Amino acid sequence: MVFSLTPSLGTGWTPRAAAAPCQPRRALCIVARRMAAYSVGIDVGGTFTDCFVTDGVHGWRGKAPTTPREPLRGLLAALEDAAAAIGVPLARALGDTVHLGLGTTVVTNCLAEVAGAPTGLLVTEGFGDLWPMARGHRLGVGGMSRPLPTLVPRRRIAEVRERVDREGAVLVPLDESGVVSALERLVGEGGVESLAICLLWSFRNPAHERRVAAIVRERYPDLPVSCSADLVPVIREYERMTATVLSAYTTRSCAAFLDELEARLATAGLRVPVAVMQSSGGTLAPAAARARPILLAQSGPVAGVAAAEALAAALGVSEVITGDMGGTSFDVAVIHAGAAERRLRAEVASLATALSTVAVGSIGAGGGSVGWRDARGLLRVGPRSVGADPGPACYGRGGSEPALTDALVALGLIDPQNFLGGRMALDGEGAVAALARLGRAVGLEAAATARGMYRLALEEMRLAVHGLLVERGLDPRRFAFLCYGGCGPLFGAPLARALALGRVIVPALAAVFSAVGAATADV
Incomplete structure (x- = not known):
């Protein structure tokens, strides 16, 4: 579905329907590859888990509520839903699958919840305070300064005597006995369960880092180790250190998730390896993802951008702003000259890193x-979200706080009897009651509260898109807005009007578009 926005006197912008350049079936054939069996994509979001299955000609979708306490239950439920749409048992669908791509929030959630393993850090002597000093984005909600996350306290940082210069020449040999002493303090006394190693100029000469890692594995074979020279061998020690620490911090959560994922899918009938979306685009094998979990940050949103790139190319549109609005966040990216913009030193969890990623900006604005x-x-x-459990008040699962979905129901933008194609009825009265309670606190009626929430979310989204364009010096009038996700199309036209974007593109598969990207991404 494609709309054009043309100027009119007095009203600013008036939407008019435009002829669609291609029909949904044709677009699907371009985005997906013809194949003898199934290609499956899964996107585990904060509220819903989406699934898309294609044989290269036809496509089937599945959707199920995300189950935060047991994420694989929601994932398998979405697969079951897609298999039912195909009309075959799940075991047969998985048995005939030749590619299964996954976009996951396991790493993002681990960082957001500060739920990683107790992590230690080994650094060159004299540089133990580099990590605590920190560098990153310190502005929080409303522009107020906030502290950066303290994932590794100073007591879990140990210095080792060694030194390599900028040319890679060894100035001070590695003190191996000092390494052993540092490990005894961090692991034996400090309770460290994962270790990051980042030595000065190790990207020029990784010998000392790799020897330290070998000593760790000799003495503590079950302790996960992340080496900066292997993860991101690039200049700038702080950014390299941050990426290494974040990877070590999330290793346990990522490994546990992938171990259970592979076991459950194999039991269900899958015969091929899972391909996990990575933040730079493309996919990783599970073994590589376990070793470098930080590469999975923004895994889900990047899958949507990959699908957007393919769809934009099929439509002949080279300048596109993508907006993915699901249940938890609004993720925005820019496709310029036909390719997604990238960040060479991306921020993850508000910390500057040495990672190269697709440039996705996220704010806490979702259903x-x-x-x-x-x-x-x-x-x-x-930015706080009610998540999938209990969810918005209209879900009828015990939630009492009004969420943006409640406002959309009250405004008539979501049909409570046709949610998820009629498979999940929403409680419209419950939504209005929750809005009324909040309205009394701010001096508004329920309807005015719903309108206010809609406008506030729209303004947050406008600022996110505007900031991304200003950062790159791009003229918004040259861009189309491609909106997807469960809530994205409900904000597409007003957001385009506010930013003077001339065209709005709504994919036929908007509700599962990131799963489409995971199903069709480059391996």
């Missing part, structure tokens, strides 16, 4: 974003 009253008595929306 589950909570409406609340701030200290000034003003209405606010997000």
Whole structure:
């Protein structure tokens, strides 16, 4: 579905329908590859888990609520839903699958919840305070300064005597006995369960780092180790250190998830390896993902951008802004001259890293974003989300806080009887009641509260897109807006109007578009 926005006197912009350049079936044939069996894509979001299956000609979708406490249950439920749409048992569908791509939030969630393993850090003597000093994005909600996350406290940082110069020449040999002493303190006394190693100029000469890693494996064979020279062998020690620490910190959560994922899918009938989406585009094998889990940050949103690149190319559109709005966040990216913009030193968890990624900006504005009253008595929306459990008040699962989905139901933008194609009825009265409670706190009626939440979310999204364009010096009038995700199309036209974008593109598979990207991404 494609819309054009043309200027009109007095009203600013008036939407008019435009002829679609291609029909959904044709677009699907371009985005997906013809194959003898099935290609499957899965996107595990904060609220729903999406699945898309294609044989290269036809496509089937599946959707199920995400189950945060047991994410694989929601994943398998989405696969079951897609298999039912095909009309075959899940075991047969998985048995005939030749590619299964996965976009996952396991690493993002681990960092957001500060739920990683107790992590230690080994650095060159004299550089033990580099990590605590930190560098990254310190502005929080409302522009207020906030502290950066302290994933590795100073007591879990140990210095080792060694030195390599900028040419890679060894100035001070590695003190191996000092390494052993540092390990005894960190692991034996400090309870470290994962270790990051980042020595000065190791990208020029990784010998010392690799020897330290060998000593660790000799003495503590079950301790996960991340070496900066193997993960991101590039200049700038702090950014290299940050990427290494984040990778070590998330190793346990990622490995546990992938271990269970492979076991459950194999039991269900899958015969091929899972291909995990990585933040730079493309996919990783599970073994590589376990060794470098930080490469999975922004895994899900990047899958959507990959699908957007392919669809934009099929439509002959080279300048596109993508907007993925699901239940938890709004993720925005820019496709310029036919290719997604990239960041060479991306921020992850507000920390500057040495990772090269697709440039995806995220804000806490999704269908589950909570409406609340701030200290000034003003209405606010997000970034906190009600998630999938209990979900918005309209889900009828015990949630009492009004979420953006409740506002969309109250405004008539979501049909409560046709949610998920009619498979999940929403409680419209419950949504209005939750909005009324918040309205009383801010001095508004329920309808005005719903409108206010919609406008606040729209403004947050406008600022996110505007900031990305300004950062790159791009003219918004040259761009089309490709919106997808469960909520994205509900904000597409107003957002395009606010930014003076001339065209809005809504994929026929908007609700599972990131799963489409995972199914069709380059291996």
